[in-house]
Amino acid sequence: MLDCLKEEPRTTGMLCEAFSELDRCTVMQHLKVLEEADLVIARREGRERWNHLNSMPIKQIHDRWISQYATHALSVLDRLKSDLEA
Numbered sequence: 001m002l003d004c005l006k007e008e009p010r011t012t013g014m015l016c017e018a019f020s021e022l023d024r025c026t027v028m029q030h031l032k033v034l035e036e037a038d039l040v041i042a043r044r045e046g047r048e049r050w051n052h053l054n055s056m057p058i059k060q061i062h063d064r065w066i067s068q069y070a071t072h073a074l075s076v077l078d079r080l081k082s083d084l085e086a
Contacts, residue, residue, distance in 0.1 A: 001030060002039060005053035012049045 036042040041052045
């Protein structure tokens with residue numbers, strides 16, 4: 001669902017169509033969990049509820065946890081490349 005919202009904001013109805021194997025209640029429950037985790041921001045426009053991805057928490061996780069491992073992995077690959085070329 002987050003991948004779907006990464007592309008563009010979608011209404012709950014659009015998400016139900018995209019995840020047709022799930023019933024509307026299940027989609028709504030999933031959206032509620034994502035909202036509580038601050039990963040989705042919902043905005044009402046008339047009768048429609050537009051769901052927007054909140055990418056800031058994901059970026060914060062990346063910056064705090066993942067980027068340091070990615071830097072290490074790149075240095076290991078660079079060392080491996082140098083060793084293979086030698």
